[in-house]
Amino acid sequence: MANTNDISVSKTFIAGLWQENPVLRLLLGMCPTLAVTAAVKPALTMGCSVIFVLICSNIVVSLMRNLLKPHLRILMFTLTIATFVTIADLFLKAYVPNMSETLGPYVPLIIVNCIIICRAEACASQNGLVVSIIDALGMGLGFTATLCVLAGIRELLATGKVFEITVLSPVSQDGWFTPWAAMGMPVGAFVTLGLLLGLVNLITKKQA
């Protein structure tokens, strides 16, 4: 029989994926959600960067939670998050330069992503190391999965490809599919996210 701690850990993990999914349920991190989901590759890279920053900042905040002065805690969170975002940014520039260029300013902007500071404040500063890591992993995977679904839909409709592999044969290559250029533009991001949010609301309403 699973003990209470195991249940708490698994609940924390699953919460980030569904009940408290940062994008679909908490509506956090909207800026990268709308900006980098024109294709799956940049969305996945952004998701992995956020997972790295979330896990590292949650570990640091959790370890120093007893030393934090309440009025200086936001400053400490920002300092910690900025450090790991800079590391992620430098890593991408060094080892995945094309993707770093595609993502442009959105990697440095992870510093002001509400998901990270929200988890530091709501979870890591009040819980132990294990729960903080699991929470970061759940939230990060929830964020990444949502970004990839959104990007998959947009890339498919905008270019007929997913992960740069042709799925729907476009008219330009003697196929039947006419790409919807608008899906690759900001309007496509808003429409797809709106429909996805509506679908999630419909599912959760039925479950309630």
Add this chain to the structure above:
Amino acid sequence: MGKHIKFFFEQSWLLLVASVFFGICLAGLNAWWEPKIIANEIQKFNDLAGGLITEAEKFEPAEVLTIDVGKGKTVDTEVKKALSGTDVVGWAFITEGAGFQDKIKLVVAVDKQFNKLRGFGVLSSNETPGFGDKIKTEDFYRNQFIGAPAEKFTLSKVGDDKKIDSEIVAITGATVTSESVVDILNNFISQVKAQMKEKGLI
């Protein structure tokens, strides 16, 4: 006074220690990865410029020029000479300017005498997918610059895109981006050419 200093350190010691620790970590990582980042940038420049001046075996720095980009701002651009053995076969440099959505950076290559353009390559741009980003892929647009006189270009919405001259036909649906590229080239080519003549490089 001493009481205030004690209070300050009692409150902020963690912040100070963390700042120093994180700063050292970042400095170390930056020192480790910076050569790789610089090598990536040089590689990308060489790939783009090498694709334009195909006979070039290598590119060597020649001169750093200061270019006026308007509104009282200037940018430094490094002109590199394209070498085939020891012979100079052309010149290449980075240009930049405002696009429709974000800054556009182009690698521009010209012939040895700076009379004709060898073409341009897109170093970075975040133009609208499906429209403005066609400057990276539309051969008809890019080919109009290959062999064109390295002088002032004008943009037109209709015309013969096969004719190589100073009139450039815009990409349909991406007039602003097409115009940005022409403006960037006009601004840099005239200034780089004048400064290179002044310095006796051409």
